[in-house]
Amino acid sequence: MxxxxxxxxxxxxxxxxxxxxxxxxxxxxxxxxxxxxxxxxxxxxxxxxxxxxxxxxxxxxxxxxxxxxxxxxxxxxxxxxxxxxxxxxxxxxxxxxxxxxxxxxxxxMPEFQNLSKSGRRTFIPHWESAAAGIWPEICKTVGLSYLDPRGEAKAVIREIATSELIVAESMHGAILADAFRVPWIAVSSSRSINSFKWNDWARSLGVTYAPKHIPVSTRAEAIAKGAKFWGVGFERNQQAATDLEKRRHGGTVLLADPEQTTLRVMAKQALAMPSALALWQASKAKPQLSKDxxxxxxxxxxxxxxxxxxxxxx
Structure with a gap:
């Protein structure tokens, strides 16, 4: 089998x-x-x-x-x-x-038992956000540890298990946090996040899926997800989403963007300020945990x- x-x-x-x-x-x-x-x-x-x-x-x-x-x-x-x-x-x-x-x-599993807590407050995005956004940089500004869901599974799970709080756009980020008794807060950056599967799991444990909204962090992320960025709406670009699929472990993906100068990087970070503010506010919300x-x-x-x-x- x-x-x-x-x-x-x-x-x-x-x-x-x-x-x-x-x-x-x-x-x-x-x-x-x-x-x-x-x-x-x-x-x-x-x-x-x-x-x-x-x-x-x-x-x-x-x-x-x-x-x-x-x-x-x-x-x-x-x-x-x-x-x-x-x-x-x-x-x-x-x-x-x-x-x-x-x-x-x-x-x-024995290897995931008796792990020492790191004290980290950790953000784990959806894989599309990880591929197209600048969330590692944003996390540095709001006091969160960044965890890429595309990483090696056991390493990702250890980071979740040893954190003191998980802010999760990744559903399995919340599932594993809850299983390890780590309080979690759900967030969502676009309608491309599948609420049916989240609610399916949440109802099995008697918790509520009511994600805090955080805006996408880059124009590339908006294009890939079909979201708004600074008031401009983008239709979901299937080619952009496909391009993200092909970039398994890369860093930030910049779709059809010119070469990144220092000034342009600073501009991108400035444009991501609403995302940073919303993520910081979400991290201060009351977390959830299913009953033991x-x-x-x-x-x-x-x-x-x-x-x-x-x-x-x-």
């Missing part, structure tokens, strides 16, 4: 943790049932992403993009649970099958599902 891994060209730690989380939860899975694909962490219940052929075992995946596959054929689909109640409803499943995002079980008992109950239900999979497949 091979875990499904949505390998985006830009990189995203929430998707990349599928590469090793399931080996911890279901050791030996890769040597059993080679005909079955394990569909786990991520917003991957999408006909454009999943292969059409072959049997699939679904543990905690979410819907949010594209078209939902028809999972009614039990000879091809073994759906044990999905990410939250909204995905369950969309898929025509009992609401209790919408348990929680499996990423919360990262906390059960709610999280523990969801994890227990998910672990029971995984134990059932272990009995049936291994």
């Amino acid at each position: 091979k875990p499904f891994h949505w390998e985006s060209t830009h990189g995203n730690f929430g998707d990349d943790l599928n590469l090793w989380l399931w080996d911890f939860l279901l050791p030996g899975l890769r040597n059993a049932h080679e005909e079955t694909l394990l569909v786990g962490v991520g917003t991957v219940l999408n006909t454009e992403i999943l292969p059409a052929d072959g049997r699939k075992l679904v543990i905690g995946s979410g819907f949010g993009y594209g078209s939902l596959p028809d999972m009614g054929d039990s000879s091809q689909w073994d759906v044990r649970c999905v990410r939250g109640p909204m995905t369950a409803q969309k898929a025509g499943l009992p609401v209790e099958m919408g348990i929680v995002d499996p990423a919360v079980l990262v906390t059960e 008992g709610t999280l523990a109950a969801c994890k227990e239900r998910l672990l029971n599902v995984i134990e059932g999979v272990r009995r049936d497949y291994l």
Whole structure:
């Protein structure tokens, strides 16, 4: 059995943790049932992403993009649970099958336990913001540590786990913060952020997704997202978004901009002042954290599902 891994060209730690989380939860899975694909962490219940052929075992995946596959054929689909109640409803499943995002079980791994706190207050943007914005520079001005979601998954998770506060535009930034009991604040810079998947996870744990709005930080970011920058609205440019996808670990991406002189860099930073102010204000808001008992109950239900999979497949 091979875990499904949505390998985006830009990189995203929430998707990349599928590469090793399931080996911890279901050791030996890769040597059993080679005909079955394990569909786990991520917003991957999408006909454009999943292969059409072959049997699939679904543990905690979410819907949010594209078209939902028809999972009614039990000879091809073994759906044990999905990410939250909204995905369950969309898929025509009992609401209790919408348990929680499996990423919360990262906390059960020994290497992520007993980590010392760094005291950092950390901002983790959506990958599009990381690719097209100047958020590292903004974070320096507002007293936040910057964390790129395109980094190596385990390193990103350690930074989240050891922080004292997470300001998250990245959904899995909030999911992992909540799992490690790090208070978090949700923010959003554009309508391109998928609120369905956020609410699907939030409702599974009884928390609220009410993101603080922060303006995009550059014209390039506005073009890629279809957002406003200094009152000028931009239509989402698919070519710009595609260009971002191709730049996996680069720094700030400047789309069709002239060579950056010192004066131009200073001008860009000045133009990003509304973004900096909004991010600073958001970081001062009251953070959230799901109830200890709610999280523990969801994890227990998910672990029971995984134990059932272990009995049936291994």
